[in-house]
Amino acid sequence: MKRAPTALIADDEPLLRDALARLLAQAWPELQVVAMARNGREAVEHCEAQQPDICFLDVHMPGLSGIEAAQRIGRGPLLVFVTAYDQYALRAFEQGALDYLVKPVEPERLADTVQRLKERLQAPAPDAATLLAQLQELTARMQGEGRTAAPLRWIRASVGQTLRLIPVDEIDYLKSDEKYTLVVWRGDGDKTGEALIRTPLKELMAQLDPEQFAQVHRSVVVNLRAISHVQRGLNETADIHLKGRDEVLPVSRSYLHLFRQM
Known part of the structure; x- marks a missing residue:
């Protein structure tokens, strides 16, 4: 046989x-x-x-x-x-x-x-x-x-026993959390969610569309379309306020040049 x-x-x-x-x-x-x-x-x-x-x-x-x-x-x-x-x-x-x-x-x-x-x-x-x-x-x-590949379209994340496929366009921001990355998104009807994934923030940033996502802090990447306004702070820093969210994201001195025209 x-x-x-x-x-x-x-x-x-x-x-x-x-x-x-x-x-x-x-x-x-x-x-x-x-x-x-x-x-x-x-x-x-x-x-x-x-x-x-x-x-x-x-x-x-x-x-x-x-x-x-x-x-x-x-x-x-x-x-x-x-x-x-x-x-x-x-x-x-x-x-x-x-x-x-x-x-x-x-x-x-x-x-x-x-x-x-x-x-x-x-x-x-x-x-x-x-x-x-x-x-x-x-x-x-x-x-x-790696630098010319088409931008990432979705991110997979395990939430309990459920595997979620999160469209990148729905992500408001990503934040480094020790060995993990926190992904925060907004879905249908502005329903929000978040999940921890094991992919490092640096690796994700390399795959995201630079026209849509910007690193604003060593531990924070934000979807530019999710920004409501940016407020200058002391010592050449700034705070990002997001549409429909209470969170305030920090902009460090190294990345303040992204918002010079505000």
């Missing part, structure tokens, strides 16, 4: 790992998910131990990214990257030996990926030199395109 294909799923968000596993069970019932990894290092360890046919790797994971994990995994399994970037930023993923999925994963797109994977499993694997060259090119292009 022919052996069933096997897969590994690596994502630092447990809800997203489970969601992808459920979608795969529907799209490819024969596929056996033999390992789940919380980060890139676990992905490498599980891959060495389980020898799966396919690895689904989240691009952005703590410690060791999906790209770095793929380089260490090297020749063997087929690699599918899972990423929050939209398709304009994903030109680097369009390699002969690789595929990608954009979060949130859509069943129709996953079905296409499954079909390609089935075809690839029947074809000869690429040689190690070819795969290494593709991964090196991918890493270089990812680093080079």
Whole structure:
């Protein structure tokens, strides 16, 4: 009897790992998910131990990214990257030996990926030199395109047992909170909400539209569209007042130049 294909799923968000596993069970019932990894290092360890046919790797994971994990995994399994970037930023993923999925994963797109994977499993694997060259090119292009990628459109946040997809346009401000980032947003009917995520503020800022979001303090990024008015303070500082909110956000001296014309 022919052996069933096997897969590994690596994502630092447990809800997203489970969601992808459920979608795969529907799209490819024969596929056996033999390992789940919380980060890139676990992905490498599980891959060495389980020898799966396919690895689904989240691009952005703590410690060791999906790209770095793929380089260490090297020749063997087929690699599918899972990423929050939209398709304009994903030109680097369009390699002969690789595929990608954009979060949130859509069943129709996953079905296409499954079909390609089935075809690839029947074809000869690429040689190690070819795969290494593709991964090196991918890493270089990812680093080079980080500044030109399309702006982030939504942020995922776990609130209890619920995974929320927060549209970036609805965010009023973000605030660094030790190892976390506080995301404060306004939804339908001006209903407000907030959540802590593990992505550092610096990393988020690099993905936001600079025409819409501005860093005004080392620990605060604000949506310019949410500002009601800015009030100057002492010692070359200022306070930002938001539309429909009581919170007052500080503007430090280093960022006061953003509001020189007020």
